[in-house]
Amino acid sequence: NTCTGNKANLSYSPVCKGLPLLGSALEFGKNPLKFLQECRKQYGDVFTVLLPGRRMTFIFAPTQELRKIFFNGSPNLISFTAGVEPLTCRIFGISKKGFSMAHRSLLTTLRSELGAKHIPQLAHRLINRYLFTFRTVWGKEDEKEASNLLTETLSDASLRVIFGDEFANASPSLFKDFVDFDEWFELAATPLLPHFLLRPFVKSRRKLLDTISQNWKYTKNAPIHKLTEAYGNDGNVPSLLLSALWATWSNVSPTSFWTLTHILADEKAKVKVLAEVEKSCPLLLSSKTELSLEWIFSNLPFTAYCVSETLRLYASVVDIRKVVENLEFREFIIRKGDYLCISPAVSHRETTLFPQSEDFIPDRFQKQGTHPNAVFDKDLLTFGGGFYKCPGQSFAMVEIVLLIALVFYLYDIQLVDRVPKMKESQSVGIKKPSCSCRIHYLWKRRLAGMEEI
Numbered sequence: 001n002t003c004t005g006n007k008a009n010l011s012y013s014p015v016c017k018g019l020p021l022l023g024s025a026l027e028f029g030k031n032p033l034k035f036l037q038e039c040r041k042q043y044g045d046v047f048t049v050l051l052p053g054r055r056m057t058f059i060f061a062p063t064q065e066l067r068k069i070f071f072n073g074s075p076n077l078i079s080f081t082a083g084v085e086p087l088t089c090r091i092f093g094i095s096k097k098g099f100s101m102a103h104r105s106l107l108t109t110l111r112s113e114l115g116a117k118h119i120p121q122l123a124h125r126l127i128n129r130y131l132f133t134f135r136t137v138w139g140k141e142d143e144k145e146a147s148n149l150l151t152e153t154l155s156d157a158s159l160r161v162i163f164g165d166e167f168a169n170a171s172p173s174l175f176k177d178f179v180d181f182d183e184w185f186e187l188a189a190t191p192l193l194p195h196f197l198l199r200p201f202v203k204s205r206r207k208l209l210d211t212i213s214q215n216w217k218y219t220k221n222a223p224i225h226k227l228t229e230a231y232g233n234d235g236n237v238p239s240l241l242l243s244a245l246w247a248t249w250s251n252v253s254p255t256s257f258w259t260l261t262h263i264l265a266d267e268k269a270k271v272k273v274l275a276e277v278e279k280s281c282p283l284l285l286s287s288k289t290e291l292s293l294e295w296i297f298s299n300l301p302f303t304a305y306c307v308s309e310t311l312r313l314y315a316s317v318v319d320i321r322k323v324v325e326n327l328e329f330r331e332f333i334i335r336k337g338d339y340l341c342i343s344p345a346v347s348h349r350e351t352t353l354f355p356q357s358e359d360f361i362p363d364r365f366q367k368q369g370t371h372p373n374a375v376f377d378k379d380l381l382t383f384g385g386g387f388y389k390c391p392g393q394s395f396a397m398v399e400i401v402l403l404i405a406l407v408f409y410l411y412d413i414q415l416v417d418r419v420p421k422m423k424e425s426q427s428v429g430i431k432k433p434s435c436s437c438r439i440h441y442l443w444k445r446r447l448a449g450m451e452e453i
């Protein structure tokens with residue numbers, strides 16, 4: 001479907017009308033999902049959005065076609081590394097040359113370290129850490145803000161499992177500095193916006209990089225260490241590790257938040273989850289069970305469908321590549337130098353593929369009869385695809401499914417507030433909530449070693 005050239009019957013993709021200099025920055029910045037849905041109605045499956053300093057050309061097509069063109073397109077035509085450069089270089093400070101040279105081996109290393117072979121061991125370590133946090137942070141009974149509570153629980157567990165206990169113990173300020181950094185992240189990625197205007201961002205990044213520089217020597221026995229070995233020591237390791245930390249932390253917390261709150265808001269879903277966890281958690285908590293991906297998904301299928309449904313509804317609004325040579329798509333030419341974009345959030349709302357697309361209906365995946373992880377190679381675009389598919393996909397699914405299952409197994413839990421709306425202005429990553437949401441929980445059973453609660 002794609003080729004280069006300038007055939008006479010082809011035209012350049014239509015450009016969405018905008019303001020001089022600013023283009024569509026204001027409308028896009030306010031609510032990118034709504035803006036793209038409206039553009040699609042007006043211009044069809046291909047259109048270009050102008051933002052200061054960049055042209056973003058969006059394409060829409062059936063999922064398999066998008067996979068072929070966007071995720072598996074020839075690197076001579078579209079580039080992943082040039083597409084993510086504004087993040088890797090501007091935000092994390094990784095050098096352009098260093099990143100593109102080392103990228104392949106980094107990705108292969110991480111995929112192997114977080115792959116199926118290591119999942120059983122990683123899963124047991126996650127569970128132990130969750131149980132520790134239930135004891136020390138959650139307690140027996142309380143009312144707390146759900147997003148903060150889940151973020152704290154997950155961040156601690158994944159940091160310890162991926163970066164190691166020694167690194168985590170030496171870096172107590174990491175979590176707080178990361179929260180500040182993440183808050184400014186999207187604004188800091190805006191092209192042409194000078195970072196000296198974003199002092200809190202610059203300050204939190206400095207602190208994070210200092211902490212990582214001082215402490216990455218303690219990652220020696222952890223999975224992330226292989227990544228630093230693959231990269232070589234050119235002085236940029238702290239920036240690389242900051243990008244890995246962001247990837248590890250940023251999407252998993254909001255996914256758990258939406259999964260938990262949607263289950264709590266839907267009595268039928270809650271009953272199904274409770275039945276499933278009552279049956280499976282005693283085995284899950286036994287050190288004798290080999291917690292393979294297959295075991296986890298076949299024993300907690302509905303919980304995994306709930307996570308998949310969250311990842312459909314709250315997927316990133318934009319996924320990005322850069323056009324290396326003029327590209328032909330349908331009757332249009334997409335210009336060299338444009339950012340080529342898809343919108344998982346818009347595509348996941350196609351009612352032909354997902355009827356009642358705005359509603360939370362986990363069972364829609366059951367009907368497809370697939371392994372919950374396999375939906376991400378088929379109809380869902382949330383983890384990307386092809387060579388650059390998220391290397392943390394299986395780990396992330398396991399991390400979230402296990403946490404949700406244990407929370408429902410160990411606590412009676414209720415929503416205090418309504419499920420919030422998602423943050424409208426966010427365009428990259430799993431959508432965050434627009435406001436806080438409290439939950440009330442009460443410890444419903446004791447486990448060996450947890451009597452002191």
Ligand code: HEM
Pocket residue numbers: 107110114162244247248249251252255319320382383384385388389390391392393395396430
């Ligand atoms: C719900 C959770 C997650 C989601 C939705 C997610 C999604 C993604 C997406 C969409 C990409 C880029 C693929 C593309 O543009 O085509 C990506 C890349 C990446 N993800 Fe994830 N991810 C998640 C969790 C994780 C976790 C837990 C880790 C690590 C432990 C991780 C590590 C990475 C890394 C290192 C990359 C960059 C790969 C590269 O440079 O090629 N992700 N992720």
